Amino acid sequence: MKLPSARGPVSAALIDVLSGRSTELPARPVLDDDGDLHLTLFVCYELAYRGWDGVDDSWEWNPGVLRLRAVAEERFMAALRDLAGPPEPVDPATVPQRLRELADADDGPSLSGYLRGRATHEQFREFVAERSVYHLKEADPHTWAIPRLAGAAKAALIEIQIDEYGNGRAPRMHQELFTKTMNWFGLDTTYGGYVDTARAETLANNNLMSLFGLHRRNRGMIIGHLAAYEMTSTAPNRSYGNGLRRLGGDAEATAFYDEHVEADAVHEQIAAHDLAGSxxxxxxxxAGDVLFGARCALALDTVWAASMLASWQEKSLAGTGG
Structure with missing residues (x-):
């Protein structure tokens, strides 16, 4: 993946160092702008995934980069506590039911409803481009949790992840299925191809998974995040598939969404009971971290959906389409 363009002074300093144009990272980084914060975090995190073109792999564990990442993570975690409330102790026996209540109470703006019935071809295309930042690496952030678990929870997570990775068949991997949707829209299927243009809210959603997945201390949070995703996925994906069919999408174009309708109906129970409950x-x-992770997942997704819908409404009122 090519290093993106900076979105503020801190991400600029980081990108300059990684690209060899500078040797100094900011000693006291100020991350007041969400775009700068989340690009900084995304650039740091990607060093632990597939890396950046021309950037040596040793930067993943560079002490200066890790110090900068820790400052950015602190800022992000504080914002998450403000948005979703802090983690609180809970009765572990109640976790599956509390997850169900959180999923049922999720009343964010219906982006899926809009895409099903009203979105234009260009709006749906933009939605797919934004989502590609995650879907082309789908399941990878949650996989970090596997070696940190044991027993029933580990087995349940592996059961979910096996489906995500196509049961060992590369063309059935969800990452690969999504490229078919992108191809139908004529989008660039290069891994990370839309990071440079992705909105800050999109990067934040991706960073949330890495923040939880890359730290052993946050293992409860990444489990709650995955449970929330699986428990709120079936209906939206059905809407996405139907919306794409409304626009003329064929079976290949909708395969990714149709697969999730079937798979996530099963994953929902595994995630709530076998994974999170165990x-x-x-x-x-x-146990409280599990619910915090779920609340963060739902809250940030609501912020992202509202951002997308507001952008389209603004363009519509301005007569510029979109």
Whole structure:
């Protein structure tokens, strides 16, 4: 993936160092702008995934980069606590039911409803481009949790992830299925191809998974995040598939969404009970982290959906389409 263009002074300094144009990272980084914050975090995190073109792999564990990442993570975590409320101790036996209540209470703006019934071809195309930042690496952030679990929770996570990775068949990997949707829209299927143009809210959603997945101390949070995703996925994906069919999408174009309608209906129960429930019983002191991770996932997704809808409404009122 090519290093993106900076979005503020901190991401500019980081990108300059990684590209060899500078040797100094900011000693006291100020990350007041969301675009600068989330690009900085995304650039740091991607070093742990597939890396950046021309950037040596040793930067993943560079002490200066890790110090900068830690400052950015602190800023992000504070914002998450403000948005979703802090983690609180809970009875581990209640975790599956509380997750169900969170999923049922999710009343964010219906982006899926808009895409199903009203979105233009260009709006749906923009939605797919934004989502590609995650879907072309789908499941990878949650996979970090596998070696950090044991017993029933580990087995449940692996069961979910096996489906995500196509049961060992590369063309059935969800990452690969999404390229078919992108191809139908004529989009660039290069991994990370739309990072440079992705909105800050899109980067934030991706950073949330890495923030939880890359830290062992946040293992409860990444489990809650995955549970929230699986428990709120079936209906939206059905809407996305139907919306794409309304626009003329063929079976290949809708395969990604249709697959999720079927798979996530099963994953929902596994995630709530076998994964999150088993983990909470095994590590009761982290049961509250599971619910915090779920709340963060739902809250940030609501912010992202509202951002997309507001952007389209603004363009519509201005008569510029979109």
């Amino acid at each position: 983990f909470a019983r095994a590590e009761p002191e982290l």
